[in-house]
């Protein structure tokens with residue numbers, strides 16, 4: 001098991017945003033986390049990445065408790081994320097956005113081996129080649145010199161994932177990666193997510209409201225409502241679960 005959340009809870013004052021959560025994710029799995037607005041999904045990511053400390057419970061990643069670690073320590077352990085609202089260095093070039101992320105990279109990685117690159121980059125040239133190789137993967141190499149904020153929205157989202165990948169994670173957390181994308185961009189994103197998982201020995205946990213993406217790429221799905229898991233299973237099981245339909249999907253989804 002790569003990630004195990006045991007009785008994880010987070011309270012804000014009287015509000016239990018996450019309540020007694022139990023989640024297990026195996027190496028290489030592609031798992032979805034869905035649920036209505038305010039269900040606690042982003043709070044789970046904030047707990048996992050050290051933004052918040054759990055009120056109760058444990059988070060075991062790669063056999064070690066990551067509860068109470070600072071965000072940079074979590075990155076070093078091999079967990080990376082993207083945000084619901086894109087967070088890039090808008091005034092910097094596309095390639096500089098990636099280079100900055102290299103500085104926070106994790107120790108463990110299949111990344112360098114896959115791109116056939118040495119795992120250490122002593123010179124600026126080496127850093128440049130590694131950044132370009134990564135941009136190539138995300139079909140952004142031609143944009144390397146452009147200012148990040150000038151990219152079309154879908155490309156900014158891809159750049160955000162590229163930056164997360166630059167830290168060489170074992171677990172990638174994607175918070176609404178399809179938000180604001182048109183259907184064609186969403187289809188491209190689905191292919192990219194599958195490709196990343198398959199080629200980087202990556203495990204992916206994603207939050208998403210776009211059901212075509214969730215049902216299309218996830219092998220397993222957890223459904224949160226009021227901080228609690230109300231269902232988990234395959235996309236087919238989730239689609240037809242009466243509790244999920246009532247709390248989230250609505251009758252029209254059937």
Ligand SMILES: Nc1ncnc2c1ncn2[C@@H]1O[C@H](COP(=O)(O)OP(=O)(O)OP(=O)(O)O)[C@@H](O)[C@H]1O
Pocket residue numbers: 012015017035036037038039040041042043044
């Ligand atoms: N820092 C905070 N302080 C107080 N309450 C918070 C804080 N962060 C989240 N909450 C509350 O916790 C609950 C869960 O919020 P969270 O953002 O995790 O939901 P979500 O499932 O990600 O929702 P959405 O789909 O709208 O992004 C909400 O009621 C929210 O208002």
